[in-house]
Amino acid sequence: xxxxxxxxxWITEKLPCxxxxxxxxxxHFQAVIVSPAFSGKNMIQQHRLxxxxxxxxxHAQIHALSMKTYAPExxxxx
Amino acid sequence: MTPLDRIRDQVTNNTVVLYMKxxxxxxQCGFSSRAAQVLQAxxxxxxxxxxxxxxxxxxxxxxxxxxxxxxPQLYVxxxxxxxxxxxxxxxxxxxxQKLLEEAQAA
Numbered sequence: 001x002x003x004x005x006x007x008x009x010w011i012t013e014k015l016p017c018x019x020x021x022x023x024x025x026x027x028h029f030q031a032v033i034v035s036p037a038f039s040g041k042n043m044i045q046q047h048r049l050x051x052x053x054x055x056x057x058x059h060a061q062i063h064a065l066s067m068k069t070y071a072p073e074x075x076x077x078x
Numbered sequence: 079m080t081p082l083d084r085i086r087d088q089v090t091n092n093t094v095v096l097y098m099k100x101x102x103x104x105x106q107c108g109f110s111s112r113a114a115q116v117l118q119a120x121x122x123x124x125x126x127x128x129x130x131x132x133x134x135x136x137x138x139x140x141x142x143x144x145x146x147x148x149x150p151q152l153y154v155x156x157x158x159x160x161x162x163x164x165x166x167x168x169x170x171x172x173x174x175q176k177l178l179e180e181a182q183a184a
Contacts, residue, residue, distance in 0.1 A: 043160060044160050048145070048146070051147050051148075058147040058148070064109060067163055068167070
């Protein structure tokens with residue numbers, strides 16, 4: 001079964017993250033991700049970067065991933 | 079027509095299209111349910127809801143259309159707006175209301 005730590009590892013392997021929180025029950029996961037790669041991008045582009053980092057695992061192993069993404073400056077201004 | 083052509087047809091011939099699991103009345107996934115609720119909260123009555131569970135071809139191929147791996151997916155004027163997280167966040171910021179209003183007025 002996929003754990004939140006697995007997903008955290010897969011994301012951070014491909015995407016530099018200043019901060020990442022992952023929670024979930026093996027089926028549904030929730031993430032908060034802060035990455036400098038998100039700067040200047042809209043939400044759809046930010047989510048796409050996370051999906052790209054997860055690649056085929058998104059189809060095969062993860063049923064549902066809900067996420068909030070922030071560039072570092074968005075995170076600081078929250 | 080290939081499945082991708084069918085999707086292109088749907089999103090270009092309808093201003094607002096929601097691909098979801100189940101229907102707005104009987105959603106079969108919490109994320110799809112919330113996505114349909116956002117559209118309803120925005121007063122969008124006239125949208126095409128496609129249940130991917132009722133259409134295996136679209137279920138299999140939608141992820142390739144806009145390179146987006148999850149359901150639900152909202153399209154406005156042929157463009158992918160996002161999944162339920164993005165819809166909810168845009169709703170909280172008042173952005174999706176404006177987008178939908180402008181799209182329907184046009």
